Amino acid sequence: MIYEFLRLTKTDAMDLLSSLHQAREKAMPWRILAGRLAQLEASAPLAPDGQPWIRAVEAISGFSANHLRRMSKASSLIEVMVQRWPDHAGILNALSFTHSEVLGRLWEADAAAVEHLLKAERWPSYGALLAQYEKARSRRSAPNAAGKLALGNFRDRVNSFLEQKSSLALFDRVPHHPYLKPDFLAFLPNGQIIAWDCMLMPEKVDQEALHRRFAAWATEASFVTEFWIAVQHDRGMDHMHRCIMDLDLKNIGVMAFGGSGAVISPHGPPAPDRRKSAVNTAFAPSLQSRGDSRN
Incomplete structure (x- = not known):
C-alpha cells in the first residue's frame, strides 16, 4: 500500500x-x-x-496552543464519527466546539452512547452531555485492566510467531540498556541486533500519543540494525507511515498480524547511527554471550 x-x-x-x-x-x-x-x-x-x-x-x-490542540483533536474525532455515521453528518458538522469536544471524549469512552444520541430526536444540552461523559469515564477503569491483559496476550502471540519464524535467540527480558527497552531483541551471528516492540492500535488513533511513542522509538531504533513495530492489524498505517517519514526512520518497520503482513519495511541504516556508541559497545557483548549460551 x-x-x-x-x-x-x-x-x-x-x-x-x-x-x-x-x-x-x-x-x-x-x-x-x-x-x-x-x-x-x-x-x-x-x-x-x-x-x-x-x-x-x-x-x-x-x-493559545492548548486551545488549538483541543480544537484539532475534537475536529479529527468529529471527522471519524462522520465517516462512521454519514447519515448524521449534518448534525455532527454543525456542533459547536464545546459540544464537539465533549462528544469526542464520550466517543473515546463509549462509542455506543454517541450512536444512541445521534438516533435520539432531541440533542442534549451541554450540561447533560458532560454528565453523560463523566458517567462513561467512571466506567473505564475496568477496561484499562483488560487492555493490559490484551497487550500481554498479543506479546505472547508475537513471541510465538518470532520463535517459529527463526532459530535466533530471542530475549523477552532485555538485558540492561539505558535507552533501549523493546519487548524482544535478537542478536544475529554477524553482530547485528534486531528489536521488536508491540503495540495494540486503537480504533481511534490518538495522534499526539502516537507522536510521543515514535519519539521514544526513534531513540531506541538508533541503537539497532532493524527496529520492528508489531501491531494487531493494518488499520491506521497512514499515521504510522507519516511519523516514519517525518522522522526519517529508515530502519523502522511495521508488521501487522491479521492483516497484510509487513506493511512498512525498513530501507536503510539508523539515523543517527548509535550502534557503535559507547553505551551500545558495552551492552552488545552481554547480549551476544547470552545468545551463545542459548544456542
Whole structure:
C-alpha cells in the first residue's frame, strides 16, 4: 500500500497561515481553523521559521496552543464519527466546539452512547452531555485492566510467531540498556541486533500519543540494525507511515498480524547511527554471550 500526503508549497503554506490572522477576533468557524491547522501540519513537520505549526498559528490567530490542540483533536474525532455515521453528518458538522469536544471524549469512552444520541430526536444540552461523559469515564477503569491483559496476550502471540519464524535467540527480558527497552531483541551471528516492540492500535488513533511513542522509538531504533513495530492489524498505517517519514526512520518497520503482513519495511541504516556508541559497545557483548549460551 502506498501512502501519499499533500505537500503545500512554501508560498501556499504561508498564505494559508496568513488566512488565520486574528481568527479569534474575526470569529472564524472553529472547524475551518482546525482544518487549516491540519493542512499546515500535513504539509511539513515545521513552519519555515523552524517552529511547530501550532506555535505559528498561536502567534497570529489569538488562540493559545492548548486551545488549538483541543480544537484539532475534537475536529479529527468529529471527522471519524462522520465517516462512521454519514447519515448524521449534518448534525455532527454543525456542533459547536464545546459540544464537539465533549462528544469526542464520550466517543473515546463509549462509542455506543454517541450512536444512541445521534438516533435520539432531541440533542442534549451541554450540561447533560458532560454528565453523560463523566458517567462513561467512571466506567473505564475496568477496561484499562483488560487492555493490559490484551497487550500481554498479543506479546505472547508475537513471541510465538518470532520463535517459529527463526532459530535466533530471542530475549523477552532485555538485558540492561539505558535507552533501549523493546519487548524482544535478537542478536544475529554477524553482530547485528534486531528489536521488536508491540503495540495494540486503537480504533481511534490518538495522534499526539502516537507522536510521543515514535519519539521514544526513534531513540531506541538508533541503537539497532532493524527496529520492528508489531501491531494487531493494518488499520491506521497512514499515521504510522507519516511519523516514519517525518522522522526519517529508515530502519523502522511495521508488521501487522491479521492483516497484510509487513506493511512498512525498513530501507536503510539508523539515523543517527548509535550502534557503535559507547553505551551500545558495552551492552552488545552481554547480549551476544547470552545468545551463545542459548544456542
